Structures are given as C-alpha cells and as structure tokens.
Amino acid sequence: EPEVTQTPSHQVTQMGQEVILRCVPISNHLYFYWYRQILGQKVEFLVSFYNNEISEKSEIFDDQFSVERPDGSNFTLKIRSTKLEDSAMYFCASSGSGSRGETQYFGPGTRLLVL
Amino acid sequence: GQNIDQPTEMTATEGAIVQINCTYQTSGFNGLFWYQQHAGEAPTFLSYNVLDGLEEKGRFSSFLSRSKGYSYLLLKELQMKDSASYLCVLGSGNTGKLIFGQGTTLQVKP
Numbered sequence: 599e600p601e602v603t604q605t606p607s608h609q610v611t612q613m614g615q616e617v618i619l620r621c622v623p624i625s626n627h628l629y630f631y632w633y634r635q636i637l638g639q640k641v642e643f644l645v646s647f648y649n650n651e652i653s654e655k656s657e658i659f660d661d662q663f664s665v666e667r668p669d670g671s672n673f674t675l676k677i678r679s680t681k682l683e684d685s686a687m688y689f690c691a692s693s694g695s696g697s698r699g700e701t702q703y704f705g706p707g708t709r710l711l712v713l
Numbered sequence: 714g715q716n717i718d719q720p721t722e723m724t725a726t727e728g729a730i731v732q733i734n735c736t737y738q739t740s741g742f743n744g745l746f747w748y749q750q751h752a753g754e755a756p757t758f759l760s761y762n763v764l765d766g767l768e769e770k771g772r773f774s775s776f777l778s779r780s781k782g783y784s785y786l787l788l789k790e791l792q793m794k795d796s797a798s799y800l801c802v803l804g805s806g807n808t809g810k811l812i813f814g815q816g817t818t819l820q821v822k823p
Contacts, residue, residue, distance in 0.1 A: 654806060701761070
C-alpha cells in the first residue's frame with residue numbers, strides 16, 4: 599500500500615539554525631500539506647501546496663517558513679532560523695485531488711527539537 | 714472561524730460500545746472527518762461525513778447533523794488496541810485543509 603514517508607524521524611537543532619524537513623508524498627497525489635503538533639496540543643495546519651505553488655497558508659506559516667517541491671518526488675519544509683517554540687512534530691500529508699472529502703494520508707512525522 | 718469541542722478523555726471496557734461526541738461551529742463546511750492517533754504517531758483516517766446521517770465502516774460508525782453542528786463516532790466491540798486519541802476534524806476552504814479538534818483520549822480497560 600502506498601504511503602507518505604518523511605525524513606528524518608528526529609531532528610535536534612540549535613536555536614537560530616536552519617532545518618529542512620523532507621517528505622515523499624504518495625506518487626500520484628497532487629495536493630501536499632504540512633501540519634505541526636506541539637506536544638500535548640492539537641494538530642495545526644501550516645500550508646497547502648498544489649501545482650508548484652502555495653495554495654493556502656496559516657498565520658503560523660510566517661516568513662521563516664518555506665516549502666518547495668525540488669523534484670518530482672520530494673516535498674520539503676524549511677525553517678530558516680529556528681526558535682524554541684518551533685519544537686513540535688511536523689507531519690506531511692498528501693491527497694489525490696484536494697477536493698471536498700478527499701482523504702489526506704499522513705506521513706509518520708519528524709520530531710523537531712530546538713535547543 | 715472554526716471551533717471544535719469534544720471531551721478530553723473517556724474510559725471504556727473491552728468489548729463494550731463507546732460514543733465520542735463532537736460539536737463544531739464553522740463558517741464554511743466541507744465535511745467532517747474522524748481520525749485516530751496513537752501516541753507519538755501520525756493521524757490515520759477513520760471516516761468522513763458530508764451529508765446528515767450515519768456512515769458505517771466495520772466496527773466504526775460516524776454520524777453527522779449539520780443543522781446541529783454535531784457529530785459522533787461510535788466504536789463497537791472495543792479492543793485494547795483502540796486505546797488512542799480520536800480527532801474530530803473539519804474540512805475547510807477550497808484547498809482541502811483540515812482543522813483539528815483537540816482530540817478525545819480513549820482508554821480501553823480489560
């Protein structure tokens with residue numbers, strides 16, 4: 599069964615450093631998403647991406663964040679200068695068409711710890 | 714904006730039935746999902762409702778009333794592995810983004 603994969607599973611970084619989180623969505627999917635979950639809190643939407651551009655972003659997704667699809671398979675989230683409050687689990691998700699009711703499939707997540 | 718309310722915790726016995734309720738307010742309704750999340754893992758899709766009524770899928774059923782802003786997830790024949798968080802999730806906007814509730818942590822006891 600196809601699945602979304604993410605690397606690394608864990609990342610520890612110093613405050614102010616740049617991190618890149620990587621995702622490989624399901625191969626025939628067209629819509630891609632990043633969500634985050636701070637420990638003990640709810641899952642929060644960050645950004646959606648379609649046709650090589652951002653289709654929607656939340657207030658959390660400020661200028662420190664960027665996304666890219668550098669090739670036909672990878673989808674990345676970059677945090678330019680990490681802050682302590684960026685520590686969270688980051689989930690990538692993908693769906694076939696992004697349409698109403700379309701199931702999103704989530705990757706296993708990257709646990710980011712900013713020291 | 715959106716608001717989702719569900720109980721924080723519930724406890725049930727193995728083999729029993731449990732109903733997890735969710736109420737919501739939203740300005741643009743694009744369906745209601747239920748996801749399961751085990752601790753430290755990703756959410757996994759359980760069910761989707763866009764029209765009023767009951768959707769059944771094996772041991773899991775989900776109900777929606779749009780006029781009341783209400784949904785529930787019904788789990789039958791509970792198993793120990795059903796101990797997890799159950800997330801009430803709104804579909805929102807035109808890009809398929811999901812708005813998650815805080816989740817209900819279900820503990821299944823022998």
